[in-house]
Amino acid sequence: MKFIADAMLGRLARWLRLLGFDTLYFRDISDSALLKIAKQEDRLVLTRDTHFLHFSGFKNYLLIKSNNTFEQLVELTKALTIKEFNPSRCVKCNGILIDVIGKKDVRMLVPEHIYMQNNRFSRCEGCGNIYWEGSHIKRFREKVCDRLEDIGG
Numbered sequence: 001m002k003f004i005a006d007a008m009l010g011r012l013a014r015w016l017r018l019l020g021f022d023t024l025y026f027r028d029i030s031d032s033a034l035l036k037i038a039k040q041e042d043r044l045v046l047t048r049d050t051h052f053l054h055f056s057g058f059k060n061y062l063l064i065k066s067n068n069t070f071e072q073l074v075e076l077t078k079a080l081t082i083k084e085f086n087p088s089r090c091v092k093c094n095g096i097l098i099d100v101i102g103k104k105d106v107r108m109l110v111p112e113h114i115y116m117q118n119n120r121f122s123r124c125e126g127c128g129n130i131y132w133e134g135s136h137i138k139r140f141r142e143k144v145c146d147r148l149e150d151i152g153g
Contacts, residue, residue, distance in 0.1 A: 001080065004038050006047040009064060012072045013046075017094055018140060019073075020086035024094060046076070070144065087137070087145075095126025106130050 004024040005013035013025035024037065031052045038045045038060065045061040062079055066072050076082065088097050100106055100121040107115055109130050118132040 001082075002041060002043045003046050004034060004041075004043040006034060006045065006049060006052075008048045009046050009072070011069045012064070012076075014091050015069055015073060015144070016076075017089040017091045018087055018137075019145065020088040022089065022094065070147075073144065087141075090124035090126055090129055090131070092129060093124060093126040095124040097122040097124055097131055100130070 002022040002024075003013070003016060005016070007027060007029065010025055010027065013023045016023040024041075024043065026034070034045065035058055037043065038058070043060075045058065046064055047061055048064050050063060062076065064072050064075055066075060089095070090097060100123050103115070103119060103121065106121045106123075110121070110132070114132060114134070118134075120133065122131045123129070124131070
């Protein structure tokens with residue numbers, strides 16, 4: 001499933017990427033450009049703006065009601081019956097994360113303490129950012145993924 005989030009849902013877009021969903025987000029994009037991308041790439045528009053969708057006649061959207069990011073994810077999970085989450089996207093550019101084969105390949109690209117504490121690293125195909133499973137990801141999985149899987153399943 002592919003999404004495009006409007007300007008009001010930047011944090012939700014980031015969280016969806018953390019959960020592994022192909023999610024586009026642009027801070028400054030016109031409604032017509034957003035709809036054009038959504039149609040061309042068959043993406044579900046995530047929005048909080050009732051007026052723009054009402055006047056556009058576009059049907060492939062989900063109106064998000066909550067201001068709270070976790071509650072927004074709950075709305076999405078319930079509406080689309082999402083049951084599994086697979087963190088595999090870059091939160092910055094939406095690129096696909098690929099596992100780095102050798103730990104030594106990232107030695108000069110991450111801080112020393114990160115290199116020493118981790119054995120598995122991923123690189124974004126799009127922007128080249130290096131990722132590892134730090135404590136923030138573990139907390140995110142505990143607080144968000146596990147709870148969402150309980151709700152969706």
